[in-house]
Amino acid sequence: MSSYKLTYFNVTALGEPIRFLLSYLGQEFEDYRLPQDQWPSTKPKTPFGKLPILEIDGKEVHQSTAISRYLGKEAELAGSDNWEALQIDMAVDAFHDLRLAAVGYFFETDPATKEKKREPLLNVTVPFYLSKFDQLAQENNGYLANGKLSWGDIYFIACSSLINHIIEYDMFEQYENLRRLRDNVYSIPQIKNWLETRPKTPF
Amino acid sequence: MSSYKLTYFNVTALGEPIRFLLSYLGQEFEDYRLPQDQWPSTKPKTPFGKLPILEIDGKEVHQSTAISRYLGKEAELAGSDNWEALQIDMAVDAFHDLRLAAVGYFFETDPATKEKKREPLLNVTVPFYLSKFDQLAQENNGYLANGKLSWGDIYFIACSSLINHIIEYDMFEQYENLRRLRDNVYSIPQIKNWLETRPKTPF
Numbered sequence: 301m302s303s304y305k306l307t308y309f310n311v312t313a314l315g316e317p318i319r320f321l322l323s324y325l326g327q328e329f330e331d332y333r334l335p336q337d338q339w340p341s342t343k344p345k346t347p348f349g350k351l352p353i354l355e356i357d358g359k360e361v362h363q364s365t366a367i368s369r370y371l372g373k374e375a376e377l378a379g380s381d382n383w384e385a386l387q388i389d390m391a392v393d394a395f396h397d398l399r400l401a402a403v404g405y406f407f408e409t410d411p412a413t414k415e416k417k418r419e420p421l422l423n424v425t426v427p428f429y430l431s432k433f434d435q436l437a438q439e440n441n442g443y444l445a446n447g448k449l450s451w452g453d454i455y456f457i458a459c460s461s462l463i464n465h466i467i468e469y470d471m472f473e474q475y476e477n478l479r480r481l482r483d484n485v486y487s488i489p490q491i492k493n494w495l496e497t498r499p500k501t502p503f
Numbered sequence: 504m505s506s507y508k509l510t511y512f513n514v515t516a517l518g519e520p521i522r523f524l525l526s527y528l529g530q531e532f533e534d535y536r537l538p539q540d541q542w543p544s545t546k547p548k549t550p551f552g553k554l555p556i557l558e559i560d561g562k563e564v565h566q567s568t569a570i571s572r573y574l575g576k577e578a579e580l581a582g583s584d585n586w587e588a589l590q591i592d593m594a595v596d597a598f599h600d601l602r603l604a605a606v607g608y609f610f611e612t613d614p615a616t617k618e619k620k621r622e623p624l625l626n627v628t629v630p631f632y633l634s635k636f637d638q639l640a641q642e643n644n645g646y647l648a649n650g651k652l653s654w655g656d657i658y659f660i661a662c663s664s665l666i667n668h669i670i671e672y673d674m675f676e677q678y679e680n681l682r683r684l685r686d687n688v689y690s691i692p693q694i695k696n697w698l699e700t701r702p703k704t705p706f
Binding site: 349365 | 565
């Protein structure tokens with residue numbers, strides 16, 4: 301069996317889909333959470349100045365989505381053909397468009413600019429994407445693609461706590477098909493166990 | 504044979520990797536370039552309010568990277584196993600980090616903020632990424648991953664004219680391994696033919 305060490309910060313965000321997927325695989329892994337004060341000295345040693353990094357048998361790989369797709373394939377959660385894989389990738393990349401809009405607001409350091417970004421994010425972008433994803437989940441039996449569980453569902457749900465933290469309300473509240481999607485992921489025994497045992501973090 | 508219709512704007516950017524890959528596949532396609540003034544009325548009819556969209560036998564798919572990965576698989580340019588596919592995905596997602604930094608500057612509408620973004624983009628972010636990609640190309644025989652051509656190389660090179668347009672100089676000038684990568688892609692007969700016959704656009 302391979303050995304896995306995840307290096308990320310002590311938050312969910314882009315590390316959590318990897319933690320969910322390794323849990324789903326029943327794979328033990330070292331869940332290393334880098335203290336913030338060690339980031340400046342660690343950053344230059346990373347492949348592209350970013351986390352998460354996953355070491356698989358000592359070999360470093362990076363990029364949250366690329367790693368999650370890889371683990372999704374290992375878990376047979378990546379579609380049964382190229383067309384199905386495309387449907388999953390489309391949903392995940394659309395989710396990133398939402399995520400990038402949200403973090404662009406969240407990490408904005410200029411207070412006036414941040415304020416200016418707030419209204420369109422909360423009143424236009426977020427409802428637009430969530431209603432689209434809700435529709436996808438409705439059309440796909442409570443999943444985002446192909447009418448069945450994929451690594452894309454796990455990615456979306458694992459990362460949703462970041463979105464909730466940024467928008468400061470529960471994104472699932474008004475969307476019953478997204479709640480169904482969340483319940484589908486959260487009720488997987490290995491994921492349920494991970495949720496019960498994972499470290500508590502602000503987001 | 505399937506029928507393909509690409510809908511994008513009259514620029515290279517996120518549509519060009521798809522055009523390159525369809526050309527590589529020897530696949531005829533309708534290269535529909537939406538006039539800017541028709542975008543407001545077209546936008547609500549798209550899956551997620553964005554272009555490019557590719558219609559494959561009348562079925563609409565979206566997201567430039569997801570489509571390119573799909574076409575890459577059809578072209579057998581997506582790695583020979585999950586590990587190789589991961590190396591390609593890592594390189595492409597790292598390229599997107601660079602691209603997003605560049606377009607974040609390019610599309611900034613506030614002149615003072617744009618000016619503030621300029622120096623770190625040109626003097627820190629761009630050289631950092633380009634030197635990393637140059638190193639990847641050096642280690643991989645003039646490609647970004649696995650020592651051989653992949654859809655990731657085609658994506659990177661097709662999209663590089665957008666980066667050049669934004670940074671206002673030739674990103675290949677100082678990086679001999681990136682020039683080698685570009686030459687490897689540009690010398691593929693189908694790509695060469697596309698470059699010679701494609702519409703001339705500002706970027």
